[in-house]
Amino acid sequence: MKILITGGTGLVGTKLVKELRKRGHTVNVLVRKKSNKPNEFYWNYNRRQLDSEALEGVESIIHLAGASIGKKWTYEYKQELISSRVDSANFLYDHCTLADIKLKSFISASGVNxxxxxxxxxxxxxxxxxxxxxxLSDLCLKWESAALHFGNIADRTVILRTAPVLSEKGGTMEKLNMITNLNLSSAIGKGSQWFNWIHLDDLVDMYVQAVENPKFEGVFNAVADEIPTNKEFMKSLAKSRSKLFLPVNVPSFLLRMVFGEMSVVILEGTRVRNKKIKSLGFDFKYPELKQALKSFVKA
Structure with a gap:
């Protein structure tokens, strides 16, 4: 199958592109800088620019593009968070409809927020x-609404509401390791807030199955089985790194001082379950936190 991916050079996209190609798919990647690499095509949704060859013969689109949530939310950056997800999807939709492109599937990221x-x-x-x-809920609503437009030109639309991604190469683990790298760790804020998560390998497998399995349709929570509290997570992370876990929590006000409004992502959290994707028989490689953290420890 020929697949077009936005956000294909990010944490999830890089691994997903490799996996799809390994499975025999042809993958075109949209990039923000002009490239001479094969199967990389320039686009700039703000300027309404897209290399027309990028869409030729494409049967499925995976939309991963989106500015990082983990930066301070100024007014301008909030607009970038929205535009990079919503405007980019709308821009792609416009190009597909103008070119009369019919897709087998459109698959989009979203968030458990x-x-x-x-x-x-x-x-x-x-x-x-x-x-x-x-x-964040309003951002996700706009994000998903833009994805659902593709139902007019795609046989299936799939949305993966994704929890923070655990990987040794970046993402959530990169920020949390900043604490444990100081040879100590502690819960953040109240510590009782729930911490939803998913291992990068499982998330990539979900996207692969969303492309290949016609039973994948609609919204799915991309989150692991075991959902710990922040305190439980930080304690497990410290143990996996052989670091000291302190019984004194990092005060909420310090997080708010450093990160501003974005700190809500760390200080708040409810439990999200993966009921629907498990009903399709999806087999998690890392359903439990201990297994996931162990996979990052170098032998």
Missing amino acids: YYGTFISDDILNEEAGIVKHDF
Whole structure:
């Protein structure tokens, strides 16, 4: 199958491109800088520019593009968070419709923050709506709405509401390792907030199956089985790194001082379940946190 990927040079995209090509798929990657590499095509959704050859023969699009959530949210950066996800998808849709392109599937990332960012013991699955409206839930709603437009030109639309991704090469682990690299670790804020997560290998496998398995359709929570509290997570992370875990939590106000509004991602959290994707028989390689953290420890 011929697949077009946005965000193909990021943490998830880089590994996904390699895996899809290994499985025999032809993968075109949209890039923000002009490139002479084979199967890399320039685009700039802000300037409405796209190499027309990028879409030739494409049967599936995977939309991973999006500015990092993990930076301070100024007003300008909030607009970039929205534009990089929503405007980019709308731009692709316009090009596909103008070229009369029909797709087998359109697969988009989203976030578990769709449900809202707050502390609760409630367990949320795909059938739950937005519980608390905030910036991230509104961002995810706009993101998913843009993806659903592709239902007009694609046989299937798939949305993966993704938890923070664990990888030894960056993402969530990169920031958390900054704490444990100081030879100590502690819970953050109250410590009772739930920490949803998914291993990079499992997330990549989800995208592969979303492309290849016609039963994948609609919204799925891309999150592991075991959901620890922040305190449990940080304690397990410290143990996996042979670091000291301190019983004193990092105060919430320090996080707010450093990260501003973005700190809500770290200080709040409810439990999200993967009910729907497991009903399709998806087999997690890393369903439990201990297994996932162990995979990052060099022998």
